[in-house]
Amino acid sequence: MAYSETVMDHFKNPRNVGEMKDADGVGEVGNPICGDMMTIYIKVEEDRISDIHFLTFGCGAAIAVSSIISEMAKGKTLEEAGKITNKSVAEALQGLPKNKLHCSNLGADALHLAIQDYHDRKAGKISKEPKRKDPHIHTHGDKCYCPYCDVEVSEKSPLCVNCGRELEAAH
C-alpha cells in the first residue's frame, strides 16, 4: 500500500470523528458512485471554528483527509479556514497516491461548504438539507486527462496510452 506514514496515522487514529448534533454549519461532498462521501460539521464561536467533526464513507485516503483537515481547521478563523485547499491537505498528509488526489481528496470542498452553510444560516437562509456538492467526474476544460497520471488522453481511447489504465467512465 502506497500510503505515507501520516496518512496511515490519521487512518488508524482518526481525529474528531462523529456526528455533531448542534453544528452551526454542515458540508457534504461526494457520492458512493465515486467511492467517497464526506460530511463536515463545524461549530463557530466569534468567527472561529471552535469545534469540528466529520463522517466519511471511503477508502483509507478519504478517512485520513477528513481527519487531518479537522485538525488543520480547528481553532482557525473562518477566513483562514477558507484558504485551506485540497492541495494543502494532500501536502500535510505527505502526499497521496495520484488516483486518490481526484476521488478522495474532498476535504477542503466539504469544509468550504460547511463554512458557506454557516454564513447562509446566519443570513437567515436555512436549508433543511446540508449543503452538498458532487465532484465532477468528467473533463477539466475541453480536454480529457487520465485520472491516474494526468496525461492528456483521447476521448475515444478506452485506455490511457501513458499508464495503461482503463478510462471508460471517469476521465
Place this chain on the structure above:
Amino acid sequence: MNVINLDYIASYPLLPAVQQAMIDAIREDYVNPSSQHQLGDKTAEVLAGARDQVALLVNAPSAKEIVFNSGGTESVNHAIKGVAFANAGKGKHIVTSNIEHNAVLRTLRTLKMMDYTVTSVPVDGYGRVNPEDVARAIREDTMLVTIMHSNNEIGTIQPIEEIARITRERKVIFHCDAVDSVGVVPVDVQKLGVDLLSMAANQFYGPSGVGALYIRAGTRIWPLLDGGVQENNKRAGTENIIGIVGMGVAAEVARRDMDSRTAHAKKLKEKLVKGLQERIEDIYLNGHPELALPNLVSVSIQYIEGEGIVLMLDEENIAVSTRSACAAGALQASHVLLSIGRDFADAQGTLVLTFGIFTTEADIERFLEVLEGVVATLRSMSPLYLKAKRAAA
C-alpha cells in the same frame, strides 16, 4: 509474523511437494527440450511427464492438446486472439458474458479496436449465465463464444456443458476461462465439451508464471507468440521447464486430493458464512449458494468501503482482498457486482475471502472476531450508516 491468508485466489501458496520438485529440477541442469541431443531428450521426457499430469487433471483425450505457456492471462489472450485471427474469414463476432475477468474483457477491448464486434450476455442475481441468452446472441458471423467456468469475485460456476451443446450445434468455437476452477473443482474438458480451456498453475498451489491452454485437436487457432516450433507449433519460445515441472506436480496432487480439499473447504466456508451472518448485520452474500467454488465467500458489508477494511485487517495480520474500486487501483466499482444487481455503495464494501488447505478453523474464528471490530469502527465513521440507522429508527 504469522499472517492469516484469506486471499488464496490472488495466488495460491506453493505446496511443499511442488517446491521440492522445482528445486530438484533446477539442480538437474535441464536444457532446451527441443534439442536433438541426449540432454535435450532427457528434458523432453520431463516435459512430456508434466504434460501428461496436466492432461489427466482436465481429462484431455491427448496430452498433445495441452499447450504450456506463461499463465492464465496468456492462455486467455491466446485462445481469444488466436481464434479471432484464424477464423476472421468466417466472421468477426464474439459472444461473452458481463462478468468475465479483465484478461477476457481487455483482450476483447483490443479486438474491438480491430473491427471485431462483441455481444455480452447478462447474468442473473447469482451471477449465472442463461444458456438461452448465449444461443440468442450467436449470429451467422459469430466464430467464438468465451464464457468463464467460475467467477473470480463471487465464485459462481456457469452452465458450461449446456452452453457447449449450443456452440457445437451452431458450429462456433467455445473457449472456457477455467483459471479459477482447474485444480479446485472437477474440470473435465470432454464432459464439458469445450474447444479451448485456460488454466494457471498458481490457482492450484503451483508456481505463478506458468499455465496451460487446452486446445481440442482440430480447433483453428493461430499462435499468439510467433517463433520456433515449440508446443506443437502453437506457442513459440523455449519452455519454462522448472515452472512446468512444478505445475505437473501441483496438477497430480490436485487430482489426488480434490475430494479431501473440497471437504475441508466446505467446512470452512460453512463456518465463515454462519459467522458472518451471526456477527455482522446488514450484509449480503454474493454468488450462487450451491453452484460455486467451495473455497470462496464474497460478502458485501453495507455502509463502509472495502479498502479501509483491508488496511485495518492487514494491521491485524489478516490478508483479504476487496473488490472496492479504490484498493484495486481502478476508479469504477466491480463490474461483476454491478452485474448481479448490487448498487455502487454495496459494491464498494465487498470482501472476497478465499482459503484452502493451509487454512484452519481457528483462522476463520480469529478473522470473524477481528472483522466484527473493524466493521464497527468504520461504521461509526460512516455517514451512510448514520443515515440508514436514522431512517430505520
